[in-house]
Amino acid sequence: MLTDITKTLYRRYFDTDPSPFISEAFLGLVENKTERLIRLMDEEEKSIGLILGLKDDILCSPFSAPFGGFHYTHEHVSYSVIFNYLSDLKLFVNEQGFKRVVITLPPNPYQNNMNAKFINAFVRLGFTMATPDIQNCVNLKKFDGNWTKNTVGQNCRRAIKHQLSCSIVTDEASRKDAYDVIFRNRVEQERKIHMTLEDILKVNEILPVDFFLVKDSDGCNIGAGIFYRGHSKIVQGIFLGDDMEKRSLGIIDFLVMNIYEHYKKMDFDYIDLGISSMCGDPNVGLIRFKEIHNCETSLRFTFWWNPGNNQSFQINPKK
CATH class of the missing domain: 3.40.630.30 (Gcn5-related N-acetyltransferase (GNAT))
Known part of the structure; x- marks a missing residue:
């Protein structure tokens, strides 16, 4: 009972x-x-x-x-x-x-x-x-710097050639910069964002939240990611976004590469990149995007x- x-x-x-x-x-x-x-x-x-x-x-x-x-x-x-x-x-x-x-x-x-x-x-x-949702996770124990699709590596090399930089930012202004990149990306794609920066910072009070920021050679903010570290072996990806006008620079692939390498060095086992469906209805493009970035697909x-x-x-x- x-x-x-x-x-x-x-x-x-x-x-x-x-x-x-x-x-x-x-x-x-x-x-x-x-x-x-x-x-x-x-x-x-x-x-x-x-x-x-x-x-x-x-x-x-x-x-x-x-x-x-x-x-x-x-x-x-x-x-x-x-x-x-x-x-x-x-x-x-x-x-x-x-x-x-x-x-x-x-x-x-x-x-x-x-x-x-x-x-x-x-x-x-x-x-x-x-209807089960499509779930994607990256097994960092298997990640060796090689990609399921060769174009991901090509884009990363293009980003490096164009002198893009990626770093974790911790100051208030840079965190806002990272959030603003993601917010603009969502607006341009007509996708809702269900958390404000204030919401995310409240989560940061109870578990570590990492803000990644990509800059171009002129120092402009062109890519960002936000990840939770609330588990000893699993990181959770919350948001990724880029400047769509400069997407040809390979921003997202470069950002993803840096994120994977960062958490692998921290000895995490998985990155949980969330679901690629809504109420069981698959987002085919999102599934493909995650799978070419070495995600394993399962069900939630x-x-x-x-x-x-x-x-x-x-x-x-x-x-």
Whole structure:
């Protein structure tokens, strides 16, 4: 039986976070976007936990982040424990009179073993699976400076020939310069940007945020990237952008090369470049862009359940 417990008790059992988006620091930053937080644990089993945001009688993980997911005591929690937890989650939603529970799991690099068990149990228990989103990550352990497509390397050499420079910037003015490059790029492509510079700097108060800035030989700002370092082995790419009028200089390829090399030297294993689809609808061009920059393509899963789609059959988790 799942119980909504206090933060103090919850963190007594779950003191590490599989991803930064279910850390107390991050949840505290976005808590004002939900009515309240609910922390669910079986007080007898104590090996799996889930923090959900409640809004309009719907429970969500995440409620303001790319993905949410579960806490657990270790990666080898028994399948039957996971199955029973999700069974009890359905009972909790039903008994409390909530309309729905929605959970987006992290990409595989964050928790490959647990994802396989959770996804299987979600399906067997009758949760509805949304069309999976296309997810792209760079395996830095495999990156050796060679590219899937030769033109990427050619563009990098062109950028170097034109004396482009790339550096991490930390002062207030340069961070604004980096954000402005990205903002202009989004406007020119008629794409929305859902975070202000102030939003990003608030995140920087709880986890490191890196601002990359590319300049041309005249010192003009022509490319930028913003990345989160909220995980010990995985960096998350938030924004990339360039001056579209000067794109022929190879700005983005040069920027990506410098970012990969920087985080590989810092001994990170992966760069999470996020999804390349929206609600399951693929952005073919974006997938191609990421894959020619050595990304591995996988799936990110979202499941939901409400009392209206309950299953009448029973499943034995040991089978």
